[in-house]
Amino acid sequence: MVVMTVGLPPFQALVDAHWRDVARLARALAGPVDGDDVAQRAWEKAFAAYPGLTSAKNLRSWLLTITARCATDVHRARKPQRPLDDAPAVAVDGPDAAAWPDPNLWQAVNELPERQRYAITLKYVGDLDHHGVAAALDTTPAASRRLVSDALATLRRTLGVDA
Known part of the structure; x- marks a missing residue:
């Protein structure tokens, strides 16, 4: 049984309305290589959180916020968590401009x-x-x-x- 919060459209309607915005922002923040993965991760997180929403207000902003946070996670994962004194320096490239x-x-x-x-x-x-x-x-x-x-x-x- 699927329970929908009053006022929320079906999740597929949300995807249909905003997939281009999520994909465009993900590529802009994470680059052409990681952009698709960031967008996918954002949709997964949105889908998991969607049943808990209590309002349909600002769904686009909600999605783009999730996308930005997923892109931040990708950038943080690229950076070493602690300095390694004896390790050789490794250059980490961002998006290919x-x-x-x-x-x-x-x-x-x-x-x-x-x-x-x-x-x-x-x-x-x-x-x-x-x-x-x-x-x-x-x-x-x-x-x-x-x-x-x-x-x-x-x-x-x-x-x-x-x-």
């Missing part, structure tokens, strides 16, 4: 500090407002605005674009 449209822009985005990179990606690729970005990054809307503003200023400087 050359494979994306406008590679100079994406290279500059990849070089931003992590929180700025996530904030600007959630804002412009995920199309979240500052409340949604703040929820995804566990911060305030004011801090979200600042992160996006700082990221834009850095990108303008790096790319030589006048505001």
Whole structure:
């Protein structure tokens, strides 16, 4: 027997409505190599948590927050958890910016500090407002605005674009 919370659409309707947004954000945050895995992991987590939701309000933001957190998990897994003094240094590559449209822009985005990179990606690729970005990054809307503003200023400087 399937129990649905009042107001929630069937999960398949949620997937149909938002799969492109989840896939696009996952690829933007994790890159073309890990993007599909991040999107899949996000849908799995959303499916597991869906029966416990009590409101259908902001389902898109809820999904994109899960996607951003899954991408964060992938980035954290790439980093060594503790320094190894006797181990040789190993370079860990992020997304290949050359494979994306406008590679100079994406290279500059990849070089931003992590929180700025996530904030600007959630804002412009995920199309979240500052409340949604703040929820995804566990911060305030004011801090979200600042992160996006700082990221834009850095990108303008790096790319030589006048505001």
